[in-house]
Amino acid sequence: MTNDVKASRKRFAELCEQQYHVISRRQALEHGFNASKLRHRLRPGGPWQKILPGVYATTTGTVTSDQRQMAALQCGIAKMSLRAAGPLGVEGTLLDWPDAQAH
Numbered sequence: 001m002t003n004d005v006k007a008s009r010k011r012f013a014e015l016c017e018q019q020y021h022v023i024s025r026r027q028a029l030e031h032g033f034n035a036s037k038l039r040h041r042l043r044p045g046g047p048w049q050k051i052l053p054g055v056y057a058t059t060t061g062t063v064t065s066d067q068r069q070m071a072a073l074q075c076g077i078a079k080m081s082l083r084a085a086g087p088l089g090v091e092g093t094l095l096d097w098p099d100a101q102a103h
Contacts (some may be wrong), residue, residue, distance in 0.1 A: 008032060016058050022070040025054040 004090040012031045016023060028038060041048040041056075048056045049063070057063055063071075 006027065019074075020066045020070045021058045022067050022074060023056055024050065024059060024074045025056070082100065 007032065015027065015031070023060075025038070033041070034085045038048075038056075040046065042050055047060060048058050049060065051057050051063055051067065055071040057067055057071075059067075075088050
């Protein structure tokens with residue numbers, strides 16, 4: 001294994017660690033994962049799981065609240081929810097989300 005490959009894997013591992021093991025499709029592509037590699041990792045029973053469109057957990061098992069929040073940030077949903085001033089109901093379901101149809 002070359003030093004470049006080792007360094008790239010280390011950077012990817014550090015990114016995953018910093019983001020609660022949640023990455024966007026864009027980030028995965030930037031770190032050398034092509035569509036085929038993503039499909040393989042996201043297959044049923046594979047090592048990754050889809051949290052939101054274009055956002056993946058690089059772990060198996062139950063997605064944590066930290067991972068859900070990071071996934072929302074990756075999708076830009078967190079920014080929208082800040083503008084909406086508390087759109088979540090008691091059970092955590094969306095009651096009203098301005099401009100929801102635009103996204």
